[in-house]
Amino acid sequence: MIEVNDLSKVFRKPIRGNGLAGMVKTLFxxxxxxxxxxxxISFTVPDGEIVGYIGxxxxxxxxxxxxxxxxxxxxxxSVRIDGAEPYRKRRQVAQHIGVVFGQKTQLWWDxxxxxSFKVLKEIYRVSDADYKERMDxxxxxLDITRFLSQPVRTLSLGERMRADLxxxxxxxPRILFLDEPTIGMDVLVKEKIRLAIHTLNKTYxxxxxxxxxxxxxxxxxxxxxxxxxKGAILYDGPLSQLRNRFGNLKTLTLTxxxxxxxxxxxxxxxxxxxxxxxxxxxxxxxxxxLPLEQVIxxxxxxxxxxxxxIAEISVGDVVKTILAQQEAEYAEKV
Amino acid sequence: xxxxxxxFLHAGAIDxxxxxxxxxIWAGITVCQVACLVFLWLAVYRSxxxxxxxxxxxxxxxxxIAYVVLTTIFGFVTFNNDTLWNINNDIKxxxxxxxxxxxxxxxxxxAATSLGNLATMTVMFGLPFYTAALVILRSLGFLxxxxxxxxxxxxxxxxAAGLCASLLNDTIAYIFGVLCFYTSSGWGLNSLKTTLxxxxxxxxxxxxxxxxxxxxxxNWMPFAGMSQNPVLxxxxxxxxxxxxxxxxxxxxxxxxxxxFAKLLFSRAVRKVTVHGG
Numbered sequence: 001m002i003e004v005n006d007l008s009k010v011f012r013k014p015i016r017g018n019g020l021a022g023m024v025k026t027l028f029x030x031x032x033x034x035x036x037x038x039x040x041i042s043f044t045v046p047d048g049e050i051v052g053y054i055g056x057x058x059x060x061x062x063x064x065x066x067x068x069x070x071x072x073x074x075x076x077x078s079v080r081i082d083g084a085e086p087y088r089k090r091r092q093v094a095q096h097i098g099v100v101f102g103q104k105t106q107l108w109w110d111x112x113x114x115x116s117f118k119v120l121k122e123i124y125r126v127s128d129a130d131y132k133e134r135m136d137x138x139x140x141x142l143d144i145t146r147f148l149s150q151p152v153r154t155l156s157l158g159e160r161m162r163a164d165l166x167x168x169x170x171x172x173p174r175i176l177f178l179d180e181p182t183i184g185m186d187v188l189v190k191e192k193i194r195l196a197i198h199t200l201n202k203t204y205x206x207x208x209x210x211x212x213x214x215x216x217x218x219x220x221x222x223x224x225x226x227x228x229x230k231g232a233i234l235y236d237g238p239l240s241q242l243r244n245r246f247g248n249l250k251t252l253t254l255t256x257x258x259x260x261x262x263x264x265x266x267x268x269x270x271x272x273x274x275x276x277x278x279x280x281x282x283x284x285x286x287x288x289x290l291p292l293e294q295v296i297x298x299x300x301x302x303x304x305x306x307x308x309x310i311a312e313i314s315v316g317d318v319v320k321t322i323l324a325q326q327e328a329e330y331a332e333k334v
Numbered sequence: 335x336x337x338x339x340x341x342f343l344h345a346g347a348i349d350x351x352x353x354x355x356x357x358x359i360w361a362g363i364t365v366c367q368v369a370c371l372v373f374l375w376l377a378v379y380r381s382x383x384x385x386x387x388x389x390x391x392x393x394x395x396x397x398x399i400a401y402v403v404l405t406t407i408f409g410f411v412t413f414n415n416d417t418l419w420n421i422n423n424d425i426k427x428x429x430x431x432x433x434x435x436x437x438x439x440x441x442x443x444x445a446a447t448s449l450g451n452l453a454t455m456t457v458m459f460g461l462p463f464y465t466a467a468l469v470i471l472r473s474l475g476f477l478x479x480x481x482x483x484x485x486x487x488x489x490x491x492x493x494a495a496g497l498c499a500s501l502l503n504d505t506i507a508y509i510f511g512v513l514c515f516y517t518s519s520g521w522g523l524n525s526l527k528t529t530l531x532x533x534x535x536x537x538x539x540x541x542x543x544x545x546x547x548x549x550x551x552x553n554w555m556p557f558a559g560m561s562q563n564p565v566l567x568x569x570x571x572x573x574x575x576x577x578x579x580x581x582x583x584x585x586x587x588x589x590x591x592x593x594f595a596k597l598l599f600s601r602a603v604r605k606v607t608v609h610g611g
Contacts, residue, residue: 011607066431069434070434070435071434071606072606072607073604091438092437094434094435094436095437104428104429104431106432106435119341122337122338123338123341123436123437124436125337
């Protein structure tokens with residue numbers, strides 16, 4: 001179980017002057033600017049849950065993860081992993097967590113992959129029987145057996161990431177922190193990684209905290225999401241509720257004759273947004289306010305639609321809308 | 335618990351072999367250094383008012399040459415250490431995070447690596463170099479009679495002193511490395527450390543040449559045990575009782591400085607700032 005309580009992290013950044021004169025000035029007088037990367041957040045993650053931790057770049061996601069796994073010490077507030085604070089009881093907590101940073105490998109660069117695993121086996125004191133079982137399991141779900149004897153620097157990005165994931169799971173951690181595990185991966189690799197996370201969670205009941213910019217990761221894996229912006233939590237709850245936050249939004253994409261144009265089309269209701277897109281019309285509306293049936297009739301009768309596609313709003317669009325609103329509010333304040 | 339560190343011990347031993355070409359170049363440079371120092375000291379003794387055979391600060395020229403040769407070999411074998419650089423790199427590149435998330439002590443990792451280093455260096459270079467030096471110096475009459483059993487007792491204490499010196503060197507390198515958390519100027523810190531150690535350990539000049547007050551102080555500091563004392567134990571300039579005291583003092587310093595290093599690290603690690611990614 002992860003308990004985060006009123007957690008903050010403030011970085012002190014020296015303000016540097018511009019140009020040579022500014023640089024010389026910085027030598028003698030230093031002024032610091034305080035950056036609140038994480039600003040008083042609280043949440044609890046029960047055992048066995050997969051949580052998506054999302055937000056724009058610089059929202060404070062990685063900083064939170066680093067505090068949860070004991071790399072950074074909070075400025076105030078606390079993190080407890082199964083009751084222990086990771087930055088105080090670093091080694092004790094480290095035994096039970098696994099961490100992957102998508103941007104950086106933790107494997108030893110120059111030695112064959114299998115040697116890295118053997119080192120980790122010693123470090124985490126994994127027994128021979130467990131090691132064998134885990135390697136069989138990971139070899140299968142992450143498909144890493146083929147390149148075990150290659151040095152890590154010769155692996156492709158996708159192979160390396162799968163290897164990094166396997167390395168973080170070797171000691172069967174109770175909690176897994178994944179910081180952008182699918183960054184830069186192709187669709188097939190992304191799929192493999194998602195499947196592995198899912199299987200691990202089902203097989204061992206592993207708790208997973210996942211940051212990502214890929215909303216498909218979230219939709220496939222997470223039952224709950226925490227949305228972070230400027231170091232504060234904007235939304236914490238089930239994925240389904242977030243989707244409905246703006247009502248039951250739907251998008252209709254129509255193929256229409258060339259002479260039917262968004263500007264000249266008859267108006268059904270002010271609730272319906274109409275956009276032109278190379279020979280197609282895009283209709284956006286809230287199905288709770290404007291019945292779908294009515295819109296479809298309108299599409300065939302008034303717009304002479306020849307083909308149509310109905311889609312629900314994606315989580316990505318919801319998040320984009322929330323963040324854009326937040327940005328606008330913030331700009332107003334300043 | 336210690337088994338966790340076995341891979342690092344192993345890596346330290348292997349890495350040293352991997353860079354054997356580097357080490358061979360260093361060995362070449364070291365031989366030139368020794369030659370320069372030998373001629374320098376011969377010149378000093380020749381110009382001595384009391385004549386070539388007079389002692390200077392308790393050293394005859396024969397002893398001085400033996401001292402110079404043996405301290406150089408000692409330094410070469412014992413102080414092959416990358417701890418400071420590796421910490422500096424870990425901080426600069428942010429790879430320190432990789433170790434902080436593992437259930438091992440950052441200190442223990444480096445101690446194990448340097449012990450591995452020491453083992454390889456001792457077998458690959460120490461054994462042949464010391465043997466050759468001892469045989470040649472003895473046959474030239476520059477060393478006292480190295481007969482059994484007295485010499486074996488000294489040899490044993492020398493090995494213990496060498497192990498302590500290497501560990502102490504690693505502790506000091508680690509402390510300076512941890513200071514990189516505050517300054518991120520690894521190069522400057524390394525120069526400071528190297529200068530301090532070579533001056534205060536008697537590598538540059540035996541501590542007997544220091545003024546009386548300073549000499550007394552330096553003898554109690556950790557550095558004398560890092561070069562001068564082990565070599566004088568091997569040369570049988572110290573009796574067994576004094577040799578034992580020297581080793582005990584170094585061991586005590588290791589304990590004290592390790593405790594200090596622990597305290598320093600626990601404060602410094604709060605300064606870690608790894609943004610993004």
